[in-house]
Amino acid sequence: MSGDISDIPGAVGDVGLGAAAAKSVEPDTGGNGSDNHGGTGGETCLNCGTALLGAHCYNCGQKAHIHRTLRAFFHDLVHGVLHFEGKFWRTLPLLAWRPGKLMREYIDGKRARYVSPIALFLFTVFVSFALFSLSGGFGDIDPEVKGATTQELQASLNEADSQIAELNAQLVDAELSPDEKAKLREDIRSATTERDLLERLVDASRGATGDSSLFRPTVTINNETPSEGEEASETAQEQANSDAGGSGHSLEDVWDEATSNPGLTVYRLQTNAYKLSWLLIPLSLPFVWLLFPFSRKFRMYDHTVFVTYSISFMTMLVVAASLGAAWQFWPLVAAPLAYAPFHLYRSLRGTYGLSRFGALWRMVVLSAFIWVALMLFVLIMISIVTTS
Structure with missing residues (x-):
């Protein structure tokens, strides 16, 4: 993602969409x-x-x-986006400095005075995605990275063209069985789709405008019409594949596709991460539960409130660090990284009423669990973007 001024309307739209989504789950x-x-x-x-x-x-x-009245309509718009009734401005300072107090009070029933965890989470996710779009992710750490990525994409595009040409040449072989021809056609369709996406990425990385020709395949499948027997064989083969392996994508296939073109994989992750960011909540809950196994004092609802508020604030810290990297203002990168463990400690101690030592060791263990949850999230994301 680039930080061009042309991204501003889309970023503003993402903020508005996030506010609307948050407002839809936040009671008035x-x-x-x-x-x-x-x-x-x-x-x-x-x-x-x-x-x-x-x-x-x-x-x-x-x-x-x-x-x-039109004036009242725009008042409702501002009211909905910024929570002007005071809930947002009561919630944010507590979340930043006294997160344990906020989480404990919300769990105990003081909910009308604060923004709910899921509403804050939705708003934070959309705002962070908008800011990432404007700042260009984590910034241009190496000025040669963009050129290297373009060259890598172009090389992949040339390789895809060669692969499609080779598959088309194999398809005209009269000695192939109907099953083999059906498999070749499926391979050509997949390769053509991948090739079209690569072409659009190459043009986008070079600053090309959105010409409609980019969306027209330049390499087509061999137009040989299959016979009725071949069509029946294709149907039987597809059914057999479905019965044998479901989607037909093994972990090895997913890994090979992700590592064959890491630039394309990173691009897909960037464009899809915010859509599935909610997965971090269920992925994190079992690890928080392990800090208080079989506890009757703390229920899963307590853990859900803790996790959702914590992820929302950690997302804010990541956004601040990414902006600092984009502007090459390194104190803005270091401060969020240093504050994150302290915030986690205060959240644990205040929410669960722990002693200093109890909160400290749980903070250390939970920090390790966070990396495990993030790895699981990335693996799920890679699996989704490479098989879709």
Whole structure:
């Protein structure tokens, strides 16, 4: 991802989408008092029809006063994005400096005053992706990397062209059986799809504009029409493959495809990571549970709140470090890295009421668990992007 100014509209759109997604799971607890007119009796809620007893419907929560002005519409937009009712600004300082207090109070029931963990997580993920797009990831550490990546992609493109030409030449061999021809056609289709993607990546790395010709395959499959017997054989072969191996991708196949073109794999990971970032939550939960095995005092809900808030803040630290790397302002890289273990320690101690020693050793163990969870996440991501 580049840091060009042309990325700004998309980045702003990602922020807005993140705010909308967060707002959709965050209950509205009220808003500006100037909007709360009416509803003192004798009226019904326009949403559910319940008799109103105040400024809000006690059944569905909708405001009694419904506006229809453009000014009020933009007020709702700002209100939704920034949580102007105060929840965001109450949550963020506590999450940064007293995370244990925030997590413990939310678990114990003080939830209307804070942004919920999942809403903050969604907002953080989309904002971080937008900032990554603007900053160009972790920055241009080596100015030759971009050129090397372009050369690598071009070499892969040339290799793909040669492979497709060779497969097409094999397909016209009259001595091939129907099963062999069916397999060759499938190989050509896969190679052509990969080749088209490589061509778009090469043009994008050279700064080419989005010409529609990039989306038209330049290498086509041999147009030989299969006979009815070949079609039946293809169907039988596909069914046999499905019954024998499911998707047909073994761990060895996934690894070979990922390592054959690491530049392409990294590009795919960058463009898909934020979509599956929620997987970090279920991946982390078993490791947190292992810190308190078979404990009746702490339930899985407690661990989920702890994990979700912690991942949200750690994502913020990663974004800050990436911005520092992009700007080559190294104190901004070092500070988040140094603060992360301390934040984890304070989170554990405050959330679970641990002693200093209990929080310290759990912080060390959990730090190791975090790397294991991240490795599992990366492996899952590689498996998905290389088999899709």
